[in-house]
Amino acid sequence: MRGAPTTRRPVDENTPAVATAADAGETWSRFWGRSQSLIPTLAAVVLFVSMLVYAEIAYGRVFHLGTMSSLLVSFAPTIILAVAMTIVILSGGIDLSVGAVVAFTSVSGVMLMGAGVNGWLAIVLMIAFGALFGLASGVLIQYFSVQPFIATLAMMFLARGLASMLSTVPVHAPEGAPIELLATDWKLIDGPKVNDLVLTPGFFIAVVVVVGAVFFLHRTRTGRTVYAIGGAESSAQLMGLPVARTRVSIYIISGALAGLAGVVYTAEVGGKAQNVTGIGWELDAIAAVVIGGTLLTGGVGYVLGSVVGSLVLAALWMIITKDGSIKPEYLTIITGGILLAFVLLQRVLTKRKSE
Amino acid sequence: MNRLRALTRTPWFWGIVGIAVLLLVNTIKDPTYLAVGINPTTGQLSGNVLDILRVSAPIVMIALGMTFVIATSGIDLSVGSVMAVGGAVAMVTLSNLGQPDSVGAMLTAIGLAIALGALLGAVNGFLVSVVGLQPFITTLVMMLAGRGIARVITGGQNTNAENAPFRALANGQFLGLPLSFVLAIVIVIAVSVVMRRTALGLMIESIGINPRASRLAGIRPRPILITVYVLSAVLAATGGLFTVSEVMTVDVSGTGYQMELDAILAVVIGGTSLAGGKFSIVGSTVGALLIATLNKTVLFLGVSAAATPAFKAIVIVALVLLQSERVRALVLHRGNRPQTPAAPLAEPAQPKEVVA
């Protein structure tokens, strides 16, 4: 039914190893059978690479150190948010508040810095504020049976409102505040003009977050509980898994990561914070998660997929910019259309495998 | 006492309480708040309550459509954009026809708006039921695309038009009530009758609760899902018509912007679960009225623009808390068995769609 596999997977030592020619096929199809949930994610990777290749051919300067650095650095906050959203969505929930939490944490944090609070402490407080919003959502959801959509929508309004109440004009961190260090340019490779590989601490924070999330989801019991809750909550409950604790933690993590994204973004724009930051970012994060192959119903998906999803969005914007001939009216039609193309393609791929 | 208890368990009861409290707060600020008088210049009845009813009409429409989509365990994020599409079609049609007093022009505009709305809804329904994409992402795409379509229709301009009959949709009165509200209620009643007199409502609920079992019981999910999304979009387009008829201008970026959130809130406040299943039309209507009252209260109290979202958040949290079993138990001092009723005997088992 499937073409002869070219890559031979190492045979799991625990499977009875009868080395016959047919066995290779079986091992392959066994691996295939186990890895069905990877397909959408792999599809996203393939699509991402093809987008880059297309852009390189059509517009040039894509595989270019400067372009790559900008892509990675500027999408660090988006990636952090996508990671947060992935964890929440895997548990079968959703967090609409992330964008607004970014706004609140950055405005409040920068104001604290301005008020003379130690810069590092202020950064920690920013993350803590984010976690508090997450805690509020988590408690509403877990203990008061409020649906995640509604609870986090309320938190979105609350965070946005509080941010606006703090200030409707941009606020700036004092000169030399530690948050600016997070945007220090580390020139790793110095090429001609802007063709440099320049990364910032913010980027590395995102990398740490991604690695941490992968570890959390795949190597800790709480992480596995996230998947179990997303798969079947009542089963998880009856299996004796700590559903309540896990769910509240999920939202706390999401809030804290939103706070962290706020830190990284604020650093990126030179220590400036504003109440209008992050409008609609939750939808970008959700789109990244979906493109990365995670099911919105929960239980199936990968953090790395969401990272790829964010990069796909980044590449999309890059192409739009490089092309530069878009009519503004068509902007959202095109972004919507491409999102649709992605999910359709994944749908086709996953359908094929089930036939 | 028992009645009261049953009543407090009706989710939309708290929606009504919420409306009452908001009206009370306004009345405290200004004792004449509830007064209704005749405006000598326009000859129409006028009063804050009438304003609330008028601005609630579009919300009632989108909340109604959203109710059925949510009952099938879907969601329709595109209603706001479809409102803009409906409004754009109407304004462009009227401004091109240029017959400021013609009822025919109005009907043409309405017909075209609703037809395009239905088409967009059918696309949603097709993608969800036939292609098998997840409703959230499907309608998110339509939310983006719809906004763009509205812009393309008007060429990106905010378009205005003159047509007296169309203008009267929102600005006219019928028996002293705003015409748009009366129309909205008539539509609500008509839809309720259809839902309950036929088995459509039952089937929507059944699909929302357990699609696999419903299929085995011989229910065809596709036509029902498509119907539901078309209905939602048609009602959204209608809501868009009410909105643009207010000011006879379509604001392609602004009309219906983020209204999907209002609609979803209204539905949830009305007691329909986002997980799908049983729906309440009365509840959603109450929810929509609450949102309208809330929006108007914010204005009346002069809550600063900056604080408005926080104020809304607090009201929403208060409401959902009141609806929660746990808080109700505390408030009514009835027993302390928080866990028992929620315990799942049978988890709503829904086959997880593969990808998107």
Added chain:
Amino acid sequence: SGGSTGAGSSGDSAGPGTELTTVGFVAVGPEGGWRNANEQAIKDAFSKDAGFDLKYAPAASPSDQKSQLDAFSTFVNDEVDVILLTATEASGWEDELKKAKEAEIPVILLDRGVDAPSDLYVTRIAPDNTQVAKSVGEWAATTFPSGANYFVLEGVPGLSVVNERNEGFDAAIAGKSGWNKVGAQTANWKTDEGKSVIETALKASNNGIQFIFAQNDEMGIGAAQAVAAAGLKPGTDVKIATIDGTKGALEALAKGDLSFVAQYNPFFGTDAVDAVTKTLAGEKVDSTIIVKSATFDSAEAAQKALDEGKGF
């Protein structure tokens, strides 16, 4: 397309056949009537015939600075010849501007300014928001010599335009007696919200509002309808002033629904082309170029403007 390294920076005006000057335009995208007119004017001016290859990059949404930053850095990495920037937000641009400087790409600001040392960009071409708002305030001060109860319809809270327009207006009426602010609410630049806000504000204040300052035309038009619905006469009982000067507003002014429209002139495409050509030729350009904006304070003036096609 795309290959643009260095070419054209000598500044020779390019005709067909010679290589085009690549111009990256970091824009705002669909926001409203004014923005459409402005961006269209820029696009028209930087046409292929005029020797330009304009790359237009709208923001993901009108308040999304992040997507603008991304577009900007893409242009820098592509080493376009010039970058035009309409920043949604004034602050947060310093790093990007420095990068452009490192890549030797001149940046010209259109409409909105940025909070950055002025050596990081060539010039800012814009009508002056504060000035325009001030003209509204000054008109109001003369129209209501003994002051008035007034209401402000604001745009999306937190945007710098909103802040600047508030500033300009407040500065003009500062110290004048009798000015009593009944309230200020956002109507998110929208007509229907403008109507709803004013409708309620009038009821809450017992029709005690004589003057409404709407920070854009759309909200002002909505306000006029609310005033009429309340049985008052716009222009007589309540005067409404708006900023932007779209066709709709001029029509409303001509009908008497609005009383004052301060145009925020969007047509500075040729000024921009001028500045770009000069910069590339190494000539000096003024560090700010203020686009002159007209004000219209009567139905006749509005009609005249309409006849002259000044609306957009």
Added chain:
Amino acid sequence: MVNEIFPVVEVRGASIAFPGVKALDGVDFRLLPGEVHTLMGENGAGKSTLIKALTGVYQIDSGSIAVFGEERRFANTGAAQDAGISTVYQEVNLCTNLSIGENVMLGQEIRSVFGINWRATHARAREALQEMGLGHLDTRAPLDSISIALQQLVAISRAMVRKSKVLILDEPTSSLDAAEVDVLFGVIRRLRDRGVAILFVSHFLDQVYAISDRITVLRNGGFVGEYLTRELDRTELISKMIGKDLGALRALGSNRQIDERDRTATPVYSAEGLARTGALAPTDLDIHRGEVVGFAGLLGSGRTELARLIVGADKPDAGTVRLAGTTATIASPVAGLAHRIAYSTENRREDGIVGDLSIRENIMLAVQAQRGWLRRVPAREVDRLVTMYMERFSVRPNDPDRPIRLLSGGNQQKVLLGRWLATDPELLLLDEPTRGIDVGAKADIQETVAELAEGGMSVVFISSELEEVVRLSERIVVMKDHRKIGEVAGGPDVTAERIVSIIAADSDERAETLVADPRVIDGEGEHA
């Protein structure tokens, strides 16, 4: 003798009331170490509720629960597990999105400094599965690639990983076949000998007598008594369960059919080469008017698949179907129902009930679907049908407006039967209709089947209980490895043993190649 031993679990006067039902009413119960204790009672007697109360799913309203002599109130199932009580609840409660091994080990994954050590975890899972005779399963395959029955065994393996002092099994055998039950009982006995206290629920009297030391009987949420198994004979047990001497029992052994049907008539249903890749090898099948055809076979032999293809729940990809002689295409349940073929699923929770709808609506669902959404079934007809079927199967509680989700498993099954009978089918496919049903109701259902056939309806009867199949069927289709291996005419000389021997005899080379259940790899696909 065991009476001196200190009980590990002791419940006194436990009561739980749900809105409108008193599910437990002053129940006493104790569980001793090293015993197998069976909880008996009719559907809805409160067995599952007692188990849930014991393990922290529900909180009791009054009474006390002591575990190892200490008064406890578990806030959740996790707390009960930590206290040494492992439970397998009535409905399979696993996560289909995770692998088999993970489901076994969830919450008890083996950890090292680098977090969970998956290799060790899967090895441990394999050990536990091995004990249940499931050593051949690939622990890394997704759970939904195996059948419900295997899933049930996986759930039991999960409970064993913990090496708890108390093991609670709520109807673990309901979807197992005889061989599987033997394996399970072997495990239970071993555990008992190790001193583990086992609480067991089953409606199969043979099993109860085979395994249990003691029996506690519940009736309508109340406590009837606690008995030593060897001192209580079956009739006595049944009369204690139902609270009166039962005549229904008489019906049980007596309606064996003799096959004397005229097979020359055109069959109501006839399939030739009906097949679906991965589910069923080409199969021929004739079903005549008014006959009861049994499908017999071991777990995973393809009985369900065949039934699903007949009704159109899955789309066949080969074969011709003739209904009363005319060719028909049945590719969806709608088409099946239109041809008056109804299928009652074995997977009640996921494919059967519509949880939040009322009993009334659940009964009427298929009838309504047949008429289309425009023509609502008139209220009078609804009332008539609902009352009729609720009475016929004595659904409890007798409140048609109650959401079906709140009924006990057995009562849900009865409502579903009502749903299919209400469509007045010509051919009724019953897949495990008696699973989880108490003796009385089981007799009712068997009697109903016989009656229906008498009235001209053709019935396909699928059950893991071979005795039952043999007793009811006029003809038995024997299945193995997803294909039909034979057909046996019913009659006094047909016994369960004979069917088993047919299955055993069919051990040709084909079976060998299919050992690794093909669905493990080629699963999925059926959720259309």
